[in-house]
Amino acid sequence: MDIETFNCDLLEFLAASPTPFHAVQQMEIRLSQAGFVVLREADDWTLHAGGRYCVIRNSSSIVAFTLGEKSILDQGLRMVGAHTDSPCLKVKPQPELFKKGYFQLGVEVYGGALLNPWFDRDLSLAGRVSFRDTSGNIGSVLIDFKRAIATIPSLAIHLDREANSARSINAQTDIPPVVMQTNDKQTSFRELLLAQIRQEHPSCEACKVLDYELSFYDAQPAAIIGLHNEFIASARLDNLLSCYIGLQAILADSTEYRVLVCNDHEEIGSQSAAGAQGPMLRSVISRLLANEKEFTRTIDRSMMISVDNAHGVHPNFSDRHDANHGPLLNGGPVIKINANQRYATNSETSSLFRHWCESADEPVQAFVVRTDMGCGSTIGPITASEIGVQTLDIGVPTFAMHSIRELAGSSDAYSLYKVLEMFYRTEDVAVDRH
Incomplete structure (x- = not known):
């Protein structure tokens, strides 16, 4: 898929997804067209090596997964996470x-x-x-x-x-x-x-x-804007942009064990049956394994990449950023780092991501919030604490996060898609410790 096709379909996805329910419906349609079988949690599952499946909860959260040909205990899971809701x-x-x-x-x-x-x-x-x-x-x-x-x-x-000064x-x-x-x-x-x-x-x-x-x-549709078509302007880029990137990455052919989880309710804390702090992801993974011991062994060989938009440095408010960590739109995906674990990134998971970006010939940036400002969070730390998987927080740089209309670079989503596609094909996510 080239970047023009990617962005054109992205605009269609955004237009058809005004709510988390519609976003999951759109993802289900695209997954089904690619051969993914929709499973019901209430049913007994018969799964096959090489199979493609998805599970939906509350019509607003979805877990898609593919089964590899080898042992899951040897390969582990390559997981990408995002959220379907927006303010x-x-x-x-x-x-x-x-x-x-x-x-x-x-x-x-x-x-x-x-x-x-x-x-x-x-x-x-x-x-x-x-x-x-x-x-x-x-x-x-x-x-x-x-x-x-x-x-x-x-x-x-x-x-x-006083509207312009004190409203x-x-x-x-x-x-x-x-x-x-x-x-x-x-x-x-x-x-x-x-x-x-x-x-x-x-x-x-x-x-x-x-x-x-x-x-x-x-009601204004998403659009490619800018004198040289540099930007994507749309509602709900946070975080349907990440859902779409993860969706396109898992649709690519692969023989690995891959998971895409898109949870609802991240914007209000994730504490729900369909949220990242709920049991949905653990429940799905557990059904792929025989017992808790196999779960622990598999998770130890797995990795989660939490994808949620990052704050691009605003030219009118550049002082709101740490001077050395101001991601630029169209400057590539952003590794999100916080010493207090508001993001789940550590030096090993960020090193792996930097390596994949280099291998894919894609740029990479880093974001750290100013030390005198509070830091937001994502499903990354929640998922890491819920299932114990090594986790990385990344995102596409954006302006106007949580506005009714946000702005992203028109090349960044495609760049991240190529890196996630490489991640999904990676056989080993371990770092040799000497």
């Missing part, structure tokens, strides 16, 4: 707000969202809806309005002269999106959702919406 605005259970003839929806802020950029955007709505059908059965479907149906208008500067945002009162004008205060959001289900899924015969998990998202 956003989620609709409340009883969201209807009627003010001055406008119909608005109450929202909760999911994760550490940068709120200012949400104003004056064309917003659409997508997610999962549960319903009862005409036969009394309970079902759920994914919906996506796919067009701009709402906005959060800014207050004019004439009415807030703060009250998440309860300032950000409910405006959906339409109506004088009918009996308007029910669930009735509007029922009409959308019937439009998107007429065969469901839904008669009542019971509940939902819905998120607003920016």
Whole structure:
């Protein structure tokens, strides 16, 4: 796959993945087309050497894996991890707000969202809806309005002269999106959702919406921008960009034992049944092995690469970076390091990655947060502590992380894809200790 094809398909993936549910659905489609068999956790599994499989939990987390021809105890697992969720605005259970003839929806802020950029955007709505059908059965479907149906208008500067110097945002009162004008205060959001289900899924015969998990998202599609097409601009680059890179890497042919895990709920701490701090990955790996002793032996020969976006040095705010560790967009993948293990990288895992980058003729950078600033974290330390696997934290450098529209270099994702493809083919991830 060349870089143009890679980036074109990436834009399509981002457009089709407004929520974690849709992202996992897109990954399942691509995996199935490549011969991966979808397994149910409730079933007994019959697995074969050379087989390709995937497991989905909560429709928002996925583990894909391939089985090698040799013994898993000798080869171990090559694992890549990412997360499917992004900061956003989620609709409340009883969201209807009627003010001055406008119909608005109450929202909760999911994760550490940068709120200012949400104003004056064309917003659409997508997610999962549960319903009862005409036969009394309970079902759920994914919906996506796919067009701009709402906005959060800014207050004019004439009415807030301090807007450019002192405005703060009250998440309860300032950000409910405006959906339409109506004088009918009996308007029910669930009735509007029922009409959308019937439009998107007429065969469901839904008669009542019971509940939902819905998120607003920016209706502006992802794009390649810059005078020389240097950048990718999109919502949810953190961290669907990593999901897509890992997906393309595991789709490549290989005879190794490979795993791709994309968890939900990273932005809110990963502590859920579908999150990295939950049992999903350990459960899947355990089913490939006979007992706990084999699990320990396999993990000792394995490695996890946690892929989550890194902070590129911003030209307007370069003082927010350590002067020696300012990753540049289009400067290659970034090794993320933190002495307090907010990232799980150690000197051996970073050395291995540097070696693979050199072997693939790809550049590599490093990120360390300023010593006087706090450091974010990833699924890397969580996965390392949950299953005991040696782990490396890396990512593609980006601007505006957690904004409604983020920016990455147009060559970095493809560069990292080539390195991860090499990692997946690596027979040995051990460092000789003398």
